[in-house]
Amino acid sequence: MNVEKIRKDFACLEQKPKPIYFDNACQSLRPKAVIEKMQEYYYEYPACAGRSWHEWGQKVTEEVRNARIIAQKFLGAKSPDEIIFTRNTTEGINLVSQCLNFKGKKVIITDKEHNSNLLPWQKLAKTGVPFETVPFGNTDALAKKTSGAGLVSMTMTSNLDGTSIPAKEIIEIAHRNGALVLLDAAQSAPHTEINVKKLGVDFLACSGHKMLGPSGTGILYGKKELLDKMPQFLVGGETVKDSTYTTSEAEKVPEKFEAGLQNYSGILGLGAALEYLKQIGLDNIHRHEVRLNKKITDALGDKVQLIGPKEAELRSGIFSFNINKMNPHDVSMLLSKSYNIMTRSGMHCVHSWFHANNLPGSCRASLYFYNTEEECDIFVEAVRKLLAF
């Protein structure tokens, strides 16, 4: 993997002063290929998909279908019909929480969930579907609680510290106990190879903006047999085959879940992003991130208050930390103002975990394949200076 060559695909990295973008867990940068694909839609065939029979309409329908096939292959799904385009992971999880028939059965989540995989269940609990939490990655605790659960909904990789759950094992436990599994793959899909068929997962949601795709794009994977049984989420244009003043006949999947005019440019951009990632290779990406994270961890791991395990290998590309009693926002802003290093600070939408652990938040450096060792050296130098504060 030639990082220097890859970096040339990202126009924003050519800015002066040189930006050091370490906020990839929030959203990644976009290569020219993605931006050009989006522009292609607006410049060449800016029409509606699936409903207009003119040339542009046919073209955009074909392009959207291609993007769906790319996403299907990217996730290893059986059929492109199992791919629903959403706005983001949050929407995907909400769709499942609102449309799955829980039959009064509980939902199991972990204690380290992003608000996207907590609030939908809090909302659902008000309708009589309770939810329980188990410690993140603790399969024994899960095994004990899964009995009587309708769904196990967990983040594959924590956006807080980069640790991952043993997804395969958890799915097996859940299935053994008759529970379905929804994986929040927002932080894993951009960094590791996922094959939903091999995993056997029932639902999986991820966001385009974290994996080189445009903002406002996401994917919800669902097993076709499950999606077929689920009622519609949002309804309206293109979600029905036919309607009268009092009735309507729902479309088949995936259209029945894609209400209204879609973000065609975004979907096409997302397709281009997934192709780009495949071309680089997710294994290469993961290896590169871990190498960079190890470099940072070796230099700073015992000097800062690291959140998560000490081993960089277990934290993927995330280095979440605090410096003594410094406010994490101060740390992040100082890194930005002094060395143009962009990190994220605060509770990273995992307020519940921070409150439970009585922590004010953290500063999070999240790496991606276009980050370099030189950038890590600068980051280490800057943090070392802050340690003297």
Place this chain on the structure above:
Amino acid sequence: MICIIAFFVFAFLAVFSVSYRPLAKEAFECVFRRITLKPCETALDQRIKAHIIGKIMKHSPKLAAFTFRYFEVLSWLLVIIMISSLAYTIYGGYNYYRYGNCYGPESTAFCPFGAFDETTSGVATNYTGPFIAPTPDDDPSKGPEDAKVTIIEFGCYMCPYTQEAEPIIKEVLTKYEGKVRFVYRDFPLGEIHARADLHAEAANCAGEQGMYWEYHDKLFERGATCGASETSIAMLKDIAKELRLDEEKFSKCLDTRKYQQEIQKDFEDGIKAKLTGTPTFFINNRTIVGSRPVAAFEKVIDEELAR
């Protein structure tokens, strides 16, 4: 507390550029919240802090660490300095409005508000001797000789600032009629105004015929209309004619420059009194330099009368 400074700075900048208005509003909200002992919601204070310390950090990590640690204390110091400066500026502005000088009626120090608002015509002197307070000498005066307050004006008839001060001093003298004595002494700025000395001499020639103040007033009425010496002399004689003076006697007095020594003595006395320009007023030896508002004179005169 940096929000307070930010508010004033952004509010000032917002006057000139709309792009600063949201920042000014944000700073105001931040100040309001800090006053009510709540944290600033928009983290403006933290952003400013990071901006400042981030810049320092690259050059001097130690100084950055110090600034970070004592940022609140430093902010308070800056707030105190800013409020003091503001109060001092307002006080200076009030003084300038009331007395025409930032520092009060008697000050001759440089006032930034009046940087483009000159009130005197200057003169450069080489005099390095001691200050010698001016006396009325034998110069023309108005008002009781035993008045508690004596105002001695050193003026030049051709100086625009002396001309500007004339209605002011008239108003002052009307107000304090019977309470003050006014003496006019000549300080002709020959270097700036050609033949200014002739005007002063002419007034003294008119004084011989008991018409000093009438001639003095006429000179100010005509203003600085005199240029070349011939025109100037003709005008001076014309005024004498207008006042129905004995023209022959006046012309002889003027042509022979009878009062040249007298005017020179006034000028030298002015130099010894460390004059730097006209008009300069000595009110019982307290100085007012330049054309100042009536209030500036009133303040000093009232204080002298109250002694």
